Amino acid sequence: MNWLLVIAGAVVGAPLRYLTDRAVQARHDSVFPWGTFVVNAGACLVLGLLTGALLAGAAPARLGPLLGTGLCGALSTYSTFSYETLRLAERGWRFLAAANVVASVLVGLGSVHLGSQVARALFA
Secondary structure (H helix, E strand, O other), rough: OOOOHHHHHHHHHHHHHHHHHHHHHHHHOOOOOOOHHHHHHHHHHHHHHHHHHOOOOOOOHHHHHHHHHHHHHHHHHOOHHHHHHHHHHOOOOOHHHHHHHHHHHHHHHHHHHHHHHHHHHHOO
16 A cells, blocks of 8 residues: 555656756756756655654654655655766766755755754754
8 A cells, every 4th residue: 555655746846957957957958957946845854844743743644655755755756866967967066966965965855854854843
C-alpha cells in the first residue's frame, strides 16, 4: 500500500518541480540554476516540517511515504542539480558551479533544520 502513497506524492511533486523551476528561472536572467536551487530548498523545508511532525506524533505515519518519499522525492532533484553544476563548470563558470554546490548543501541543510525546528515548536 505504501507504494501507492509514494506514487500519489510523486504525481504531484514531479509537475510541481517542473512548473516551479520554469517559473523561477523565467524571472532570472542568469546562468545560475535558480529554479533547481529553489525547488531543492523547498523540498528540504517540507521534509523537515514533515519529519518534525512525524517525530512529534502530530502526523499520521502514512504522510511519510506520501509527502516524504513521493512528493519531496519528486520535487527535489539531485540529478538536475549535478548536471547543471557540471554544465556551469564546463562552460567556464567555475565560481558559479562551486557556489551552487556550497549554497545548495548549506541551504538544504538549513531548510531541513528550520522545518524540523518549526514543527517541533508547533507540535511540542
